[in-house]
Amino acid sequence: KLQFLYLIAAPPRRRRGVYTASLPDALGGDRVCCPMSDAAPLAASRFDDIAAQGGRLPPGGRGDAAVAVEGVVLRRKTLSRFLCLVTLGEVDGDDAEAAGAFNENTRRTLTVALERRMLNATTEAGAAPVLVRDAAGVCEIGAAVRAVGVVERTGKGQVAVAGMRVPTLLAAPEGEAAHVTSGGAPRGPCRAQWDLVVKGLGSGCPKQDTCEYEHDERALRDRAAQLGVRVHDQGGIVGAPDALSAASHADKKYRFEAFATWLGEYFGAELLRRGPVIDIAGGKGHLGVWLHRKHAVSTVVVDPANHDRDRKSQARLRKHCVTKVVTHITSAAAVEDPVLRAHLESASVIVGLHPDEATDLVVDLALAFNKPFAVVPCCVFPTLFPHRQLRAVGAQGAPPVAQPVVSTDDLLAYLEQEARGRNVATNRSTLPIRGRNIVLHAE
Numbered sequence: 001k002l003q004f005l006y007l008i009a010a011p012p013r014r015r016r017g018v019y020t021a022s023l024p025d026a027l028g029g030d031r032v033c034c035p036m037s038d039a040a041p042l043a044a045s046r047f048d049d050i051a052a053q054g055g056r057l058p059p060g061g062r063g064d065a066a067v068a069v070e071g072v073v074l075r076r077k078t079l080s081r082f083l084c085l086v087t088l089g090e091v092d093g094d095d096a097e098a099a100g101a102f103n104e105n106t107r108r109t110l111t112v113a114l115e116r117r118m119l120n121a122t123t124e125a126g127a128a129p130v131l132v133r134d135a136a137g138v139c140e141i142g143a144a145v146r147a148v149g150v151v152e153r154t155g156k157g158q159v160a161v162a163g164m165r166v167p168t169l170l171a172a173p174e175g176e177a178a179h180v181t182s183g184g185a186p187r188g189p190c191r192a193q194w195d196l197v198v199k200g201l202g203s204g205c206p207k208q209d210t211c212e213y214e215h216d217e218r219a220l221r222d223r224a225a226q227l228g229v230r231v232h233d234q235g236g237i238v239g240a241p242d243a244l245s246a247a248s249h250a251d252k253k254y255r256f257e258a259f260a261t262w263l264g265e266y267f268g269a270e271l272l273r274r275g276p277v278i279d280i281a282g283g284k285g286h287l288g289v290w291l292h293r294k295h296a297v298s299t300v301v302v303d304p305a306n307h308d309r310d311r312k313s314q315a316r317l318r319k320h321c322v323t324k325v326v327t328h329i330t331s332a333a334a335v336e337d338p339v340l341r342a343h344l345e346s347a348s349v350i351v352g353l354h355p356d357e358a359t360d361l362v363v364d365l366a367l368a369f370n371k372p373f374a375v376v377p378c379c380v381f382p383t384l385f386p387h388r389q390l391r392a393v394g395a396q397g398a399p400p401v402a403q404p405v406v407s408t409d410d411l412l413a414y415l416e417q418e419a420r421g422r423n424v425a426t427n428r429s430t431l432p433i434r435g436r437n438i439v440l441h442a443e
Helices: 002-009 047-055 099-104 132-137 191-199 217-227 252-266 286-295 311-319 338-345 356-369 408-420
Strands: 062-080 083-091 106-115 144-153 159-163 168-171 231-233 236-238 277-280 299-303 322-326 349-353 373-376 389-392 401-404 427-430 438-442
Touching: 047 062, 047 106, 047 144, 047 159, 062 106, 062 132, 062 159, 083 132, 083 144, 106 132, 106 144, 252 286, 252 349, 252 373, 252 438, 277 286, 277 356, 286 299, 286 311, 286 322, 311 322, 322 338, 338 356, 349 356, 356 373, 356 408, 389 408, 408 438
Parallel strands: 106 159, 277 299, 277 349, 299 322, 349 373
Antiparallel strands: 062 083, 062 144, 083 106, 144 159, 144 168, 231 236, 373 438, 389 401, 427 438
């Protein structure tokens, strides 16, 4: 009985990283390490059909039939040595071998997950395991590839294809000047330099002298523009040449970088370095990280929640000179912590980016400690703050009429009213981001 129970409850067997759990019927059923036959190659499926098939699966489910997809590689993100995500762009037309068609007629996108256990699920017994880096090496940016796998739906409802083979290269990136390494294998553009250029962290390769890939920053920027990949400049966001102008607005997720860039341009890096920048309701310290990257500025984040308890997050904050003060204060008069008071007295600027309930606190602290400030209001919370009242001018001879603050424009006017009451002039600026992007600031 014990042996029988062990056979039932025993976990799937693994051999040298080879995934040996049950497989879809189209890939050999429950046989372990069953090779996929190439006798009948699969026809490429359209991305719409893949999305419809995945929409019928439950979250976390996986299809039973093998599918093949073809497209141009738009993005490639290696999460670990066990997983790499490749984003393919669909092509309208039958000329699957022309890389130019992939680059010019991209319509829909689909993610192909290259996971080590899935790549090794169909390898023959005794064969060397397939490495994710080898499978991902085929998927150069701009290359046309063919991937075979099964449709799966993630826990968040996203549809992807779990690759069961190493992708097949259909066409090299257009205009690629491949060069030959010492081993004789052709190499394309350097992936490390691509990441640095796209993220705005530099233009060279960390292994410039020993790297076997091609290094051409201009070609990489042209490739990114051709594929529609957003590129960050070292001075700001460059989704387009005028991305920092009011005519072109970046996505809201770039708000920290955009605000850090604006702070350096308006106040100047020299003023910001005179003391720590106080970030009210700064959350995980993303703004402080960008301030240090762009202007070598130290930041003190004041937030009632401690989001950074793990060692990795704490090391990241220390690396970028971000100090966290976990406390809850409602006004400048309620500051009793001597450490926080010392930070406020030595601060260069007090800022807040979408601080929600702490919006008033940014202005209150700046006026109380006589510091410059910049705040980007977001939510209003009229029921939580009924004391916010706008003093509107009534009819001739009538007393002023109090109006409640119910919108972001009302909140900006209210903060300006509070600053004028203490003889402080304020100005407004606009960040190049979507959503709430009005900066109220004073020197």
